Amino acid sequence: MSAMPLPHLPPAVPRMPQELADSPAFLLGRLGALVKSRAIHEFETIGFSPYHYAVLAVLAEAARQTQAEIADTLKVDRSQLVGLLDSLEERGLVERRRDPNDRRRHTVSLTPDGKAQLGRLRAVVKRVADHLLAPLDAEGRQVPYQLLLRVACHTHTSF
Amino acid sequence: MSAMPLPHLPPAVPRMPQELADSPAFLLGRLGALVKSRAIHEFETIGFSPYHYAVLAVLAEAARQTQAEIADTLKVDRSQLVGLLDSLEERGLVERRRDPNDRRRHTVSLTPDGKAQLGRLRAVVKRVADHLLAPLDAEGRQVPYQLLLRVACHTHTSF
DNA sequence: TATTGTTATACTCTATAACTATA
């Protein structure tokens, strides 16, 4: 009952439904998942995760933070941060030190090796971003970032 | 030892690190996760999931597809689709019928109730999209969609 | 033997709940 099958296209080529392709929300969701999985894969090949990068980035901007502060900044649970810091500390990239004023707290800081590694991880991020934005020309790349930032700031406060 | 604490801002206000806010890849990843969780929540309140909507949307565009075709189109595993179709069929929104030509196959189609429900789910999607794009003015909304689509098409083929 | 739909299993994340040591 199928009228006029396409000549040389194999029937197994799955096309995204128009209704979903038309939805900015759907595109954004799928694109976000794609960039995330891509980032995870890229970091994985060198033994890291995007979270590792995020932790190092946070420490580079504000040194000597407590674990609770780091966790809140990244919006991850404190229990999740423990494992991340464990692996970073084992590699000598961060340093946990007891706060003498409140011995419950651990104050975390970046080691020189950690700062160097952060540079390498930044290269990974840049690679992912460049690949992501590849279909856009130079000037076109400025636009989505401004829009993304505006939308991100709004959703950050409204979700 | 903390020099000059800020006057009225509680110290518990977590700020996103500049380095991450500067990264389009990070923003896109987080934004995608946000819109996804928002969509899941919205659908959940009426007893559906974004997957349910996606399945109905696929069937609305090309009726009488086999389960394998639907699964491939949505890029979900065939085993995952089974449960989705089960719940949709229980509610009388889709119909599974054995293909007489190949009795292994199930040909799936939308019922009138399913088509009606699809309309209601579209309203949910629209609500999420409107909320997402709220910070952009009318003309600004056209831009990100074109860009998203371009990027999405590219990544679709290159990931 | 290969394929379709299905069911069962395992694995990864993440969210939550205890637990300790300090305060």
Added chain:
DNA sequence: TATAGTTATAGAGTATAACAATA
């Protein structure tokens, strides 16, 4: 009692593997 960090547990989601029916 409350809090910081830690550990343990449980749950959702997904990916993989086995399975029965049919080709």
